[in-house]
Amino acid sequence: MIDARGLVKCYGDKVAVDDLTFEVKPGIVTGFLGPNGSGKSTTMRMIIGLDAPTKGSVTVNGRAYADHPAPLHEVGALLEARAVHTGRSARNHLMVLAATTGIPKRRVDDLIDLVGLTDVASKRVGGFSLGMGQRLGIASALLGDPATLILDEPVNGLDPEGILWIRNLLRSLAHEGRTIFVSSHLMSEMALTADHLIVIGRGRLIADVSVADFTRQASSDLVNVRTPEAERLRALLVGNTVHVTATSPGRLEVIGLTSDEIGDIAQANSIAIHELVPHQASLEEAFMELTRDSVEYHTTVRASA
Amino acid sequence: MSTIELLSPIAIPMMSADESAKLRVTQNRVVRSEWMKMRTLRSSWLTLGLAIASMAGIGIIISWSTANDWANMRPRQKARFNPLADPLSGLFLAQLAIGVLGVLLIAGEYSTGMIKASIGAVPRRLPVLWAKLLVFTSVTLATMLPAALITFFVSQKLLSAQHIQTTWSSPDVARSVIGVGLYLTVVAALGIGLGAIVRNVAGAIAVLVGILLVLPVIASALPQTWGDRVNKWLPSNAGQALMSLGSDNTTLSPWRGFAVFCGYAAATMVVAAVLLKRRDA
CATH class of the missing domain: 3.30.70.250 (Malonyl-CoA ACP transacylase, ACP-binding)
Known part of the structure; x- marks a missing residue:
């Protein structure tokens, strides 16, 4: 359960996230949609405390992320596949993170097997392909057996088999009652994976609806x-x-x-x-329709300001 | 609610309730993690090896060549030779290697993006900084103090062939040799602090070199009355007072100088801690 209230993030004059309020519920996959630069990554970074909100607050299961005694057990995050030291092996990277909170060695090996990196686990991460880096990122997100998963563009760089695997993984995780919050700019992918959508444009909330309602409304x-x-x-x-x-x-x-x-x-x-x-509008078309409006709205605001 | 069927559920390894109840970030665990981080990078071993080689290698080579060449040396050279200070002069190179490694341990995380994973795992942040400080200063003391001791005793053994050695019980000797280990340990802390403040490897190394090596050179260009007043308070001059032989009014007394050097390092760590807590990762 993620609960964001009035989140605002400014970088200098630029408003990256503008008064976002939303909830992400457990047991389903919630898609986080928005064009590039709409504030998705910034919002996700604020959830796990990498960036401090300028205003507002966000909690995970009732507490700020940093206030949980075992953060990795609370939230697993894949924010950037490259949040890894390139000189360290995949296994050592996971071991180093596991050590901070007492996750047993055996679990590191289980996860390496799960994401399919067994053969390259002792190789330096610097030589990894984007897809392999993404799989390592997913292993680190799952490390603490977290109740909530936050994944920023997890299918980036994955081959079709990998994309299918992620889709199944996310649905399996949601099935177990976890909270899954996944961003993407691939609408077609969200249509296949997500149950619920939070759509933002220029840092503002545009829609907070189920995938079915979203498509119906827009068509x-x-x-x-x-x-x-x-x-x-x-x-x-x-x-x-x-x-x-x-x-x-x-x-x-x-x-x-x-x-x-x-x-x-x-x-x-x-x-x-x-x-x-x-004629049934695709999620893609519905999304374009919505975000185009948001862009126009913001242009008007700017002109009058 | 689900409109899409699960084609082939993936079995995600779960943790037992027992196991997950024990999960908790503690300072000890973060220290263990930082120790693993340091051990698992090739650059740590290379840089630490370079520091040890500089410390011991340079001193032993100086002592060996001096002992071999003693008969041919001019009286003035002989007079200038100091059996304590000259064998310890590897310190000047070793301090760079140690400082650079301190910078790498934290700024290297910023340049690779690892810091996001580190702070994601320890969102209270400061335990990471303290753990890095503890691990690296311990490693530095545990390697560089023995390196200084070995350098000293091997050098005296070599110099004894010409009967120009000094002994452990002579004035200034024990303090200077142990002081090398202590000085380098504080340099390690300075490297960590600067790395955390600057967050860029090249930039932090430049600041480190500027503080340890360039400042004293610039200050030595000051008029003498000014220079005498300012020079001794510069970080590296203050710290190196611990290795001084005898004392005059151009240097601080050994332990006072060392305390001043520790003060600089502590101030750097405080700034690093405040910035780490405040800035976006």
């Missing part, structure tokens, strides 16, 4: 129809609440009717339908 009820009798169908469909536009010969865009209703009307009038496609 218009537009239906694409292809028929040889476009003119006749159009005349039949058009009405007070129904808009029909002919996009090209034989093609119509209908707003205000479901595809079922259109199909029924066509059948009742013996009009052949070659294509009937309800």
Whole structure:
């Protein structure tokens, strides 16, 4: 459980995070979305106390991260795959972190096996690929068997197999009742992994909704129809609440009717339908729609300031 | 709530309730972690090896060559030779190696990004700084004091061939030899403090060299009345008073000088601690 209240972070004049309030609940995967530079990483850094908020506060399971006696057991974080000394081996890196809080040696080996770094565990991290570094970062995040996981762009640099593995890992962890907070700019990835979304743009909260609601809200009820009798169908469909536009010969865009209703009307009038496609906005499109608004909003604010 | 099925759940190794109940960050555990950090980097061994080699190697070479060449040396050279101070002159190079290693141990974490993992694991932060200080000053004392002792005794053995040696019980000797170990231990603390303040390896090394080596050179260009007043208070001059032979008004008394040097190091550590606590990592 992560609880952020009125979080603000300024770097000089620049407001990186602007009055963010949200909760991240246990047992589900919560996606943290926003375009590059929207304040996702800064927010995550504030959760584990790397950066101090300019205003506001954030707690993990009721306490500031630094006030937990066993921080690694409370929160596991992957903020940057490169938060590692390049001259140390992967195993030694994990051993060094484990030592701070009394995590047994055996667990370090278990995690090295889990993330698939067994063969390179005694090699210096400097020679690791981005994907291997990411796997080491995930092993260090899981080290303390934490109740909460915070992962900043965990699929960066991973191959498709690795991405699938992360997706399963996150869902498995959520299944065990842990709190999973994962940022990404890959909307398609979030659609497959997350249950809930927190969307920010320019440091401000834009949406705090379930993935299903988010997609539903954003999708218009537009239906694409292809028929040889476009003119006749159009005349039949058009009405007070129904808009029909002919996009090209034989093609119509209908707003205000479901595809079922259109199909029924066509059948009742013996009009052949070659294509009937309800347009469901993808998470990607919904996200672009939302963040574009936020950018415009902020531009206006700036102009008036 | 879940709309996506779990295809192939991954078995994440869990800790037993017993094990996880014992998890807790303690200063002792952080010290153990810092000790492991130091041991597991090649640069630590190289730099520490360089410090020992400078300390012992230079002194022994000086003593060996002096003993061999004694018959051919001019009277003035013979008069200038000091059987205590000359064999200990490796100190001037060793202090750089020790200071640089102190800088590396902390600024190296900033340059690689490791500091984020360190502070993430110990978010109260200060235990990390204290642990680094304790580990590295202990390692320095435990290696450099023996190195100074070995240098001294091997050198006296070599010099005894020409009957120009001194003895442990002679005035200034014990204090100077042990002083080398103590001085370098404080240099170690200075390196840690500067590394934590500057957070950049090259920058912190430049400051370290500036304080230990360049300041005395600049101060020596001052007019003599000024120089006599200022010089003795400079960190390295104050610290090296511990190895002085006899005393005059251009140096502080040995233990007073050492106390001043410790004061500089302590002030550096206080600034480092305040900044570590205040700044974003």
